[in-house]
Amino acid sequence: MQKLILIAALSALALPPAFAEEKGAKHEAGKSAHWSYTGPTGAAKWGDMQSDFATCKLGKKQSPIDIKGAKKGDLPAIGFNYGQTNAEVVNNGHTIQVNLSGGGDVKVASGDYKLLQFHFHTPSEEKVNGKAYPLVAHLVHKSDAGKLAVVAVLFKQGQKNAALEKVFSAMPAKENGKADLAGGMNVTKLLPTKRSYWAFEGSLTTPPCSEEVQWHVLKEAVEMSKEQIAAFKKLYPMNARPVQALNGRVLQESGV
Numbered sequence: 654m655q656k657l658i659l660i661a662a663l664s665a666l667a668l669p670p671a672f673a674e675e676k677g678a679k680h681e682a683g684k685s686a687h688w689s690y691t692g693p694t695g696a697a698k699w700g701d702m703q704s705d706f707a708t709c710k711l712g713k714k715q716s717p718i719d720i721k722g723a724k725k726g727d728l729p730a731i732g733f734n735y736g737q738t739n740a741e742v743v744n745n746g747h748t749i750q751v752n753l754s755g756g757g758d759v760k761v762a763s764g765d766y767k768l769l770q771f772h773f774h775t776p777s778e779e780k781v782n783g784k785a786y787p788l789v790a791h792l793v794h795k796s797d798a799g800k801l802a803v804v805a806v807l808f809k810q811g812q813k814n815a816a817l818e819k820v821f822s823a824m825p826a827k828e829n830g831k832a833d834l835a836g837g838m839n840v841t842k843l844l845p846t847k848r849s850y851w852a853f854e855g856s857l858t859t860p861p862c863s864e865e866v867q868w869h870v871l872k873e874a875v876e877m878s879k880e881q882i883a884a885f886k887k888l889y890p891m892n893a894r895p896v897q898a899l900n901g902r903v904l905q906e907s908g909v
């Protein structure tokens with residue numbers, strides 16, 4: 654069961670190369686509906702598209718959310734332990750995703766998780782006091798037990814972001830396109846200087862919307878240029894799921 658949930662989660666959100674073919678095969682067999690962000694296959698319809706997407710409409714801990722009224726929690730600082738890794742930039746038809754072969758790990762309140770990949774949404778899926786940022790990166794991690802933890806890095810318009818420059822210049826314009834990132838990267842360079850965060854339980858923000866994902870949204874936004882935002886929007890003008898109901902979930906914020 655754990656494995657099935659994990660595979661479902663990975664094929665939607667992580668999509669490592671090993672699963673890419675399997676996903677393609679499913680499409681051909683007509684078993685997996687093609688979801689999108691607008692129109693008849695948009696976010697409002699995901700829950701009805703196929704039975705294993707039902708959590709998208711029935712779940713009570715769905716992501717993203719509008720972050721407001723957080724309570725100070727006794728939360729540890731996130732222990733980032735990222736290092737230099739090989740990276741592959743993939744256009745998976747829903748976003749640009751960077752798959753990492755050994756990017757390091759994080760230690761958070763719920764345990765230790767290995768970094769698998771990061772990808773982007775525009776505008777940011779999570780809102781802060783009702784306001785979205787131009788873009789967000791979701792850093793997706795998995796524990797040995799198969800649980801997921803995401804660290805979200807918000808981007809605001811400003812100076813050109815050097816860490817993104819290499820990724821954005823490598824990103825394939827065509828769906829299913831892949832490119833190795835020359836020289837690899839260290840994901841630490843995507844992080845803001847201050848690392849205080851909001852924490853809550855949520856879900857994948859793409860079908861099958863599986864729950865029990867630990868979310869950590871860094872409060873300090875990182876800058877990227879207007880041109881960089883435009884370059885991403887040229888490929889994906891809007892790939893953000895609307896905010897979902899909190900349903901009584903507790904929103905915490907770390908001390909500093």
Ligand SMILES: [Zn+2]
Pocket residue numbers: 772773774791858
């Ligand atoms: Zn995401």
